Amino acid sequence: MTQAAVPDIRARVGEVLLKNPVMSASGTFGYGLEFTPFYDISLLGAIIVKGLSLEPTAGNAPPRIVETSAGMLNAIGLQNIGVERFVAEVAPRLADAGAAYAANIYGRTIEEYESVARRLSGVPSLIAIELNASCPNVKEGGIAFGSTPEGLYGLTRRVRAATGKPLWVKLSPNVGDIGAVARAAEEAGADAVTLINTIVGMAVDHRKRKPVLSNVTGGLSGPAIKPVALRMVWEACRSVKIPVIGIGGIQSAEDALEFLLVGAAAVQVGTANFRNPNACVEIVEGIRNFFIREKIARVDDYRGRLVL
Amino acid sequence: MPINRPRFVHGKILHNAGGGIFYRMEVALPDRIEFAPGQFAMVSGWPGNDPLLPRPLAIFRARGARGKGTVEFVYKVAGRGTALLSGLHEGDPIAATLPLGRGFEFGGEERTYWLLGGGVGFSTVFPAAVFLEQERSEFEMFLGARTRDQLPPRDWIPGGGLPGRVHPCTDDGTAGFFGTVTDAVRDRLDRLKTPERRRLMILACGPREMLRSVSSLALPLGIPVQASLENHMACGFGVCWGCVTEVREEGKTSYRRVCKEGPVFDAREVVW
Ligand SMILES: Cc1cc2nc3c(=O)[nH]c(=O)nc-3n(C[C@H](O)[C@H](O)[C@H](O)COP(=O)(O)OP(=O)(O)OC[C@H]3O[C@@H](n4cnc5c(N)ncnc54)[C@H](O)[C@@H]3O)c2cc1C
Ligand SMILES: Cc1cc2nc3c(=O)[nH]c(=O)nc-3n(C[C@H](O)[C@H](O)[C@H](O)COP(=O)(O)O)c2cc1C
Ligand code: FES
Numbered sequence: 001m002t003q004a005a006v007p008d009i010r011a012r013v014g015e016v017l018l019k020n021p022v023m024s025a026s027g028t029f030g031y032g033l034e035f036t037p038f039y040d041i042s043l044l045g046a047i048i049v050k051g052l053s054l055e056p057t058a059g060n061a062p063p064r065i066v067e068t069s070a071g072m073l074n075a076i077g078l079q080n081i082g083v084e085r086f087v088a089e090v091a092p093r094l095a096d097a098g099a100a101y102a103a104n105i106y107g108r109t110i111e112e113y114e115s116v117a118r119r120l121s122g123v124p125s126l127i128a129i130e131l132n133a134s135c136p137n138v139k140e141g142g143i144a145f146g147s148t149p150e151g152l153y154g155l156t157r158r159v160r161a162a163t164g165k166p167l168w169v170k171l172s173p174n175v176g177d178i179g180a181v182a183r184a185a186e187e188a189g190a191d192a193v194t195l196i197n198t199i200v201g202m203a204v205d206h207r208k209r210k211p212v213l214s215n216v217t218g219g220l221s222g223p224a225i226k227p228v229a230l231r232m233v234w235e236a237c238r239s240v241k242i243p244v245i246g247i248g249g250i251q252s253a254e255d256a257l258e259f260l261l262v263g264a265a266a267v268q269v270g271t272a273n274f275r276n277p278n279a280c281v282e283i284v285e286g287i288r289n290f291f292i293r294e295k296i297a298r299v300d301d302y303r304g305r306l307v308l
Numbered sequence: 309m310p311i312n313r314p315r316f317v318h319g320k321i322l323h324n325a326g327g328g329i330f331y332r333m334e335v336a337l338p339d340r341i342e343f344a345p346g347q348f349a350m351v352s353g354w355p356g357n358d359p360l361l362p363r364p365l366a367i368f369r370a371r372g373a374r375g376k377g378t379v380e381f382v383y384k385v386a387g388r389g390t391a392l393l394s395g396l397h398e399g400d401p402i403a404a405t406l407p408l409g410r411g412f413e414f415g416g417e418e419r420t421y422w423l424l425g426g427g428v429g430f431s432t433v434f435p436a437a438v439f440l441e442q443e444r445s446e447f448e449m450f451l452g453a454r455t456r457d458q459l460p461p462r463d464w465i466p467g468g469g470l471p472g473r474v475h476p477c478t479d480d481g482t483a484g485f486f487g488t489v490t491d492a493v494r495d496r497l498d499r500l501k502t503p504e505r506r507r508l509m510i511l512a513c514g515p516r517e518m519l520r521s522v523s524s525l526a527l528p529l530g531i532p533v534q535a536s537l538e539n540h541m542a543c544g545f546g547v548c549w550g551c552v553t554e555v556r557e558e559g560k561t562s563y564r565r566v567c568k569e570g571p572v573f574d575a576r577e578v579v580w
Contacts, residue, residue, distance in 0.1 A: 027548065027549075028543075028547060028548060029547055030546060030547035030548075034545060034546050034547050035547075037313045037314045037315065038314065038315065038316060050549075058562060058563060059549060059552070059563055061554070062539065062551075062552050062553065062554075062563070063539075063540060064549070064550050064551075064552065065540060065541075065542050065548070065550035065551070066540070067359060067360060067361050067542075069358055070357040070358045070360055071360060072360060072361060072542060074542070074548070074550060076548070076549045076550060079549045079552070079563060222357070222360050223357040223360065251357070271360070271542075273543065273547065274361055274362065274542045274543040274544075274547075274548060275350075275352050275360065275361060275362050275403075276316060276352075276403070277314075277316045277405055277543075277545065278316050
């Protein structure tokens with residue numbers, strides 16, 4: 001009897017070795033524990049928790065979300081429980097669940113970013129810090145730092161010095177030259193870049209003559225942004241040597257594979273979790289099955305092998 | 309195992325037919341579900357990505373035995389998602405995450421419950437009526453609609469047989485009480501003595517304006533109101549923070565998730 005070869009779907013992001021290349025995207029997965037009724041959260045490559053700030057944050061006034069064609073706009077405004085409560089109450093439970101998890105962080109000032117990063121550095125089970133330099137929905141959500149290579153370089157350098165944890169920098173797509181921004185993060189010492197965050201958009205109610213979101217603009221996510229995300233991930237991969245984590249509109253294993261093919265070391269799944277809470281684990285299974293069918297032994301035999 | 313905490317399930321439509329402006333859809337599920345009145349499901353299952361997000365619908369009824377269950381939803385066509393649902397047929401696949409949210413609370417003490425349903429809001433309060441009938445608790449229902457044809461079909465009303473128990477209300481006076489649900493509640497309250505008022509507990513679901521006006525009528529009289537809110541949702545299980553409403557607690561306000569801390573709120577806490 002010949003045994004079907006079991007592919008090795010582990011994925012390496014710098015020094016971090018993930019069980020598989022599928023992570024949940026920040027802001028679409030709560031603090032991870034909310035998914036325990038659905039499945040064993042230790043099955044994921046990693047969980048990226050909701051953006052954490054130094055103090056608890058109230059967030060924006062509702063309405064905060066609106067559906068658009070094959071996508072949605074959100075302007076949550078980074079409502080979160082703050083880093084202290086996360087460290088005290090959530091992190092131990094994630095560790096108990098055997099989950100690999102990283103923290104997405106943001107600050108109103110560079111000093112706040114540094115403080116949050118320092119606070120998290122002492123949490124042994126945390127695998128990485130993802131620096132959110134790209135939230136379009138709060139003025140202080142990092143977008144001020146993340147929209148130019150110089151701003152991002154300055155922020156990343158300071159946070160780099162504040163923590164020994166692997167540092168992933170999440171990039172905004174709302175920039176002219178994504179390659180230049182990715183290079184700035186790399187030069188400042190980032191271990192990986194994550195992209196894309198949401199694309200700034202707007203929805204209008206033509207009868208009420210008003211914007212639908214109280215914040216007026218919001219961040220677009222979901223299948224509608226996938227082609228843009230794929231192009232930007234491809235460009236980033238050609239611009240830097242550090243690993244690139246791909247995000248944007250991934251709904252299926254096929255979508256995830258496309259991101260791997262353009263060079264992403266791993267992917268994150270966001271909006272897809274809303275319609276199908278099992279989306280992430282189904283994508284892990286889909287990738288595994290594809291590798292079995294196509295006799296692909298390991299991720300690196302497929303990743304970045306786009307035929308041009 | 310019965311489904312009593314959130315699960316994502318695939319089901320098949322058993323039937324899906326209109327009754328007036330409302331549709332009633334029964335879905336076969338892989339197991340029996342247990343739910344509290346006021347809990348809901350996030351329903352999807354149509355092919356393609358447009359609409360992308362699932363739609364929240366109250367769990368209207370659930371039946372079944374081990375390994376085999378059904379769930380029923382009642383809905384009104386409000387836009388693209390519900391229009392799509394209304395076009396589905398017997399045998400079509402459907403997906404749902406359920407049961408979700410915190411439903412109504414029924415206190416231990418002797419109460420007379422008034423259940424208020426504005427528009428399709430009756431779908432949320434009818435399960436409470438079924439429960440109260442089983443418990444042999446006293447209750448009355450106030451059902452509001454713009455006009456006669458928009459009231460829920462009579463044979464859908466649980467325990468509706470008891471005379472004086474159901475108060476239909478229409479904005480145009482074509483059936484029942486001529487006026488809004490809030491007007492009818494005010495009218496009925498005026499005719500109650502204080503001890504009878506003290507026993508009252510209001511459970512309400514409907515347009516925000518109805519919930520607001522009923523609360524501002526009942527709360528000053530010391531009548532507790534549990535209001536089920538219908539905010540737009542993306543996930544329905546507390547992970548996106550998209551559905552929040554402002555609440556006041558100990559003088560401070562904050563945003564709570566309608567899908568997780570609600571959809572049923574103590575009306576005193578809601579910043580209307
Ligand atoms: C807990 C809960 C239980 C519910 N139970 C039921 C039920 O049992 N039966 C039932 O019929 N309905 C119920 N609803 C309401 C139901 O979910 C909506 O009617 C449905 O989602 C509409 O979807 P649609 O695609 O048909 O309409 P859509 O196309 O989504 O829009 C309907 C209307 O809402 C407007 N709208 C869209 N987005 C926003 C926004 N962000 N802010 C403000 N307005 C917006 C649109 O412009 C349009 O006028 C419930 C809602 C909740 C939250
Ligand atoms: C409701 C919502 C909240 C989000 N919150 C955050 C956040 O706190 N921090 C962050 O870096 N990205 C946040 N994002 C962006 C996602 O992590 C992701 O980059 C984006 O949604 C694109 O992926 P998707 O199309 O798979 O959703 C949020 C997205 C959504 C939809
Ligand atoms: S709908 Fe996502 S948190 Fe309520």
